[in-house]
Amino acid sequence: MVLKAAAEAAVVVIKYLLAGLLLFITHVSVAVVLPEERSDVLYHSYEGGGVKIDGPSVLVRKNFADTISFSANYYVDSVSSASIDVTTSGASEYTEERKEYSFSTTYLHDKSLMSLGVTSSRENDYEGDTVFFSVNQDMFGDLSNISFSYARGNDTVGQTGNDSFEETASRQNYSLGLSQILTKKLIIGLNYESISDKGFLNNPYRNYRFLNNPLNSADGYQLAQEVYPETRTSDAIAIRAAYYLPYRAALKGEYRYFTDDWGIIAHTYELKYTHPFNDAWLVDLKFRTYEQQQADFYSDLFTFASQDSKDFRARDKELSTFENQTIGLSISYQLPHFSHRVEQSRISLEWDYINFSYDNFTDLGDITAAVGEERQYEFSANVIKFFFSIWY
């Protein structure tokens, strides 16, 4: 009875809060603006752990009548992989290509911003389509900005070489954001995002391993396709801050806490320093560290095979206990003015070096070791982003 009353009270509170929020959205004087008009052509490259992925990304944004903005993005991943997951499964190096198209429009109405967009991703064994909607509003004399967004994705999962295999997965994202100017030099941002998945959530090419003989690991192991839950719900909350230093430079910090109902808990910390040199050069230094605790149903080596579809088994390194560190350097240069139609143009190079070290995901290539005693896997990756941008 008390619980029911409390639930009713909560519903009423939420209704009042939403009513209050709408009141602000319609009556508070704000100064939101459309996204800046710019175009970027980017080349990206990821290389590490036996994987090479590169390709272009092109982003174009154009505003019309000071009230509407269109954005289009074309993105390609060209993959060549002989990763530890590929070699462990006994497969040979493969190549594939993924293309992604995104379109969105943002509408400025009565000083609030509303965006609507779609993203479509295609590769030979995976198709994904997502629609998203967001609202954005400045409040309290423009010192605060709140945002809400919702996205829904529907995926079709296939398997190369197995035409009879076709599964589906769907996903919903809800996110809330608040950014707040605290002083003339300090701004903070808070973001919360909840994501729920339903359907076929594992990678059909990945396997777990279990002992041939539970009583004697010397008898070796065998591989079988992973067994995942059909649902997943995750929550992430992040706080970030940017501080304008006494000279013209910025220091930014970020922390994110992540948890989900698979048992994964993760912490992300990032620190970034941005320093301009005269008006043309801009340099960023970044350090990021990430650590996570494994999913409940992850193991590097299971004693028994899965008994049924609810007896979950995973050996995805992304679900293991591991950490990584990133150091990043980026340099951006503003090019001399070359056209009256272009306000500004820049050329930028970003380089990230990421080192991954796993606590309980072993390298099965270490065949001299006893089963279960293989060395822990680790690898490093270089990530390059090289892009040209114009503002008009």
Next chain:
Amino acid sequence: MPKALCKIVPTIAVLLLASACSIEPWVQPYERQNMADPIMSFDRDPVASSYTHHVYQSREGARGAEGGGGGGCGCN
């Protein structure tokens, strides 16, 4: 008590929100030149940051709340 809460809590919530309307901005618009500087942006180059998010999302168990550059992608 719960019934009283039903009336009191929402009233307080609305009053709080309404009072916030009259908050004087403690950083005036003419004092925000630092905030307007692109070096203070959390998402200065969206095309690069969305790619960075994609790199991490593909290799880590965590996802979401990246802030900016997101909006959902078919990149499971």
